Amino acid sequence: MVPDAAQVLRFRAEQAASIPDFSTQSFRKGDSFILDFGGHRTGYLSFDLRTVGREPDAPARLKLTFGEVPPDVAEPLHPYDGKISEAWLPEEIITVDYLPQSVRMPRRYAFRYVRVDVIDTSPGFSVRFANVRAHAVTSAGPMPAPIGATPRRKRMDEVAMATLHDCMQTSFEDGPRRDQRLWVGDLRLQALANYASFRSNDLVKRCLYLFAAYCDKDGLVAACVYEKPYPRYGGMHIIDYAALFNVTLRDYVVATGDIETGRDLWPVAQRQLELLSRWISPDGLFLDPGNMWIFIDWASKLHKAAAIQGLLAFAWDATADLAARIGKDAEAGPIRARTKAMRQAGRAAYWDAARGVVTSGPDKQVSWASAAWAVLGGMLSPPEGRRAMRGALDDPQALKPFTPYLYHYVVEALVTCGEKKRAGQMLDDYWGAMLDAGADTFWEVFDPANPLSSPYGDIHVNSYCHAWSCTPSYFLRNGIL
Template sequence: MKRTFVLFCLIAPLLAALATQGQQARWIWYPGDYDIWLSNKFQNRRTERGTFLPVFWKMDSHYVLMDFHKIIQLQQPEDLDIAVEGEYQVKLDGKLLEGKPDRVTIPAGKHKINIKVFSQATVPAIYVKGKTIVSDSSWLVTFEDKEWIDETGKASDVSATRWLQADFSSFADPDQLPSAYRLPVRPEFARTTQVNGNSRLVDFGKETFGFVVLHGLSGNGKLSIYYGESKEEALSEQRAETLDRLIVNLPGKRDSIMPLSKAFRYVNIVTDNNVSLDSVSMLFEYADIPDKGSFTCNDATINQIYDVAKYTLHLCSREFFIDGIKRDRWIWSGDAYQSNLMNYYLMNDNESVTRTLYALRGKDPVTSHINTIMDYTFYWFLGIYDYYLYTGDKHFMRQNYDRMKSLADYVLGRRNKDGLLAGLPGDWIFIDWAAGLSKEGEVSFEQLLFARSLEALSICADLVGDAEGAVRYKSLAADLKQKLFAIYWNDDKKALVHSRVHGRPTENVTRYANMFAIFFGYFSPEQQQAVKTSVLLNDRIPKITTPYMRFYELEALCAMGEQNYVLNEMKNYWGGMLKLGATSFWEEYDPSKKGVEHYAMYGRDFGKSLCHAWGASPIYLLGKYYLGVKPLTAGYATYVIEPVLGGLQWMQGKVPVPGGEIDLYVSTREVKVKAPFGQGTLRIRSKTKPSGIEVNAVAKAGNWYEIPVAPGRDYVVKYTAMP
């Protein structure tokens, strides 16, 4: 099943966040402001060998003055308790109340309450709780009230003010200030410790993240901690990527916790002769996000790959979805886009997705691509659409639509005279880490991602009621797609070529645009089959060595029914990392490398991340293309289950959807399924007509059968799998 865009005739109910919160008051703020503020704190924690290393792009800030208001209709008087982060005033029906009231009595009848908040250091936020009135997304908020007073003292109207619905997170305690938010920690202990003179090498057994704790530290002198994702890195005092240095001056023993959380498996602690410590432990720092999805099968290697992929994704799921836990610890759009997709099949944590998308976009004016990378701008557009498809949350799209338009205007303004995109000063054309990959001229991959983004924009415009924008973006997408095939399709090579330079298409064929065009549904069936042979299964085309683009390469093959081939590729590629002792999946893996060569990247001996979010893609592939669960309309109002064993004897798992999980078991003889929500269709290929209680199988071409799946029922389907 292609990942296709559809106009939705069935819209899932809006998330609970958009309705009355069941009298659950929450801290509220201007949409995106808290996420931007938190991301600034988060991303500027990065250090390299003890040196502060900030991000490479423009950082925005929150609005410092905010006006919150709500119109209230009460049958009887009501007391409201108020908590605020910042300096504030309260108005009732336009009249300023004295001081800083933390409790206000609202008389019966219709009233308007305004709370205006100033905060430079933190995000202006309020918490309001009464018997029937609470702070939630029904409150309106603006950073520009456009109000003035004339010579008589009469206040103007505020009809020109743009109000948005307030945003909120899970903070429901008035005493828990949003600015005080921290991830939880738990103590964990070393597996082994080797002492060699003044050096102590501590192994925690697997890749981990947190704060090193030194127990019984005493003496007078220097202590250095060298962190390593590998033993070799921890033992390399000159080349370890991260470290801590302490000056110890303690007459007695004391425990000491390092100030910054870091990634490591090993730590090498080197001390002066007159400094001693008893032992080393850590505080493991984690985002408390439970798994809702699962996968297991008869193949032990695939099960291990899935489990390590889960662990990798959880390590890279912090306040935001980040790239990797050792080196950057930044929010990169390309990495986050894949984490979002994996999240929908494992944790289904909407807040992590929206927080990350807000942080990536920042604020107007737009002065560069997201993360300065052209392709990463397009992943942000696609991330907004995918979030809506998997959750049904139109509200988030509506809150961000103006930001989508202004970003699109920036990109459209950078087209050349032929309406194509080429790298301009300040643009980073990334695509992938690949030696010798040309970025010159107008790269087909960028045009393809932009066409897809325009299609997404057209659908979003239609959903928020911008009919003119919907028509415009659809027309722009169609025009760009036409140019894509007119310029880049090469009949002799049976593929899209990589680029056009100085007005002429090159002869160079790479995998990128071709594999994306498959699951975007851009190729005809004949082109698709030709590309499978000429590109994806062609060893003469440069191979991909990053899990980042292996994700999409294997997705394209799965979309064409090549699950048997993909299963072997997963076992060889991800299994290859496991054979080398990986406890989380890496930023890059080249099987031709040997020994410590595997740890090098960016010209540094230990520059590679050994825990990178894009390494966890088997979660997505196994959920979407083996269990075969895919939404057809927003929020799984309608969906398809098309399980493919791909050489397995049996598999079972859960895929999270709004309101629960789709529970599935598949063998060569039987399918069991139960779904809590929506209208589903089970599609299976069988030698014989499927049977079972309330199983109404409808025959389709090619031995395919479709079976309606209603919510809340247990289906047991007997069939005979095709080879």
């Protein structure tokens, strides 16, 4: 790995040896090397450890560092000062007592690169590595052939499919490196891409039932579910994710025609509306209780009132549609009426018709999130939506998204309000910038203006294969863009 300030992630890979050459090399205390597997893998590592020199009179101690991107293996992971557990850092120290020996690492990793540092052997022998293998695991079927009107779009679809593929395990994981668990917000976007690609619809169904089974005592859907060593309640809640459970269920019924599952899980969907309604005024305006997590995006300065209002109206509308599709017409009517009130309340509170922008908070913040969710929530007419989206996107002071998750909804809002050309350009500019940076799977967070930023305080715990970034395939494979 060579430091290179011209690279987005500050390093470039240069081949130092071919695989045949590597198989003849031996390594002693203080030596290190980096292996490039040529693409992202979720799985296990194995190798044969052999010796050169006298009979081994000591164990071999090795440090292995697994990297999704070059900085993971090109620079030290310590000292670590991130906001989440240091245990997520992808490194292991192992001691191999008896040599020669075949070694299979017991943990599953997400990686393209593996750095091996020889901590020690003994002065009389060195070690040689042979038959190094990455054993990839996924529950996805064969990779579909990439599609796209241009080579760049085809590559974008290929990388998006690789991202989804490596996140599909016994559930739709958010990231195979971190957090390795099921989140509602990620699931919704993964499922949309899945319906247009792998069509592992039973996996979506399983995830929906996991969320339904492990709600809190009142029935509020958890933001995430832990699956290993056994399925259990995730213990945290996000208002927008609870609402998006209903949207994900509706999407599933539309994609699969599985009315039976829609009916079976309808009480869970109903309960989300009942519980979330505690924080919605009689005239339809969401009132932040102050003790619940509202996500929308990782952008730290984002004021979320307008966005959550639009998102909840979006979810209420999807729930009414779900009710109609599963034969619950009596329930659909009141939900539609409530949706209308929420739209009107949101419009009155956040739409600045004179300026043509959606604002949020006491400082009248303009953000891409507020505009996008106002459009998706039906708070604005199509001409107003176009004006609002242009007003936000053309304002250099407007707060931009920090994640591909929110960028998806911005693209979706542009399509919804008739700005299809601009939506396609955003796809090319944003996800294309990750391609230009060398991504072979798409990333959890990416700020083009500050690509080394992290919501966790250290890029080495960022996930560089992350579920919510896979939706270029949704737009491309459905012919939307």
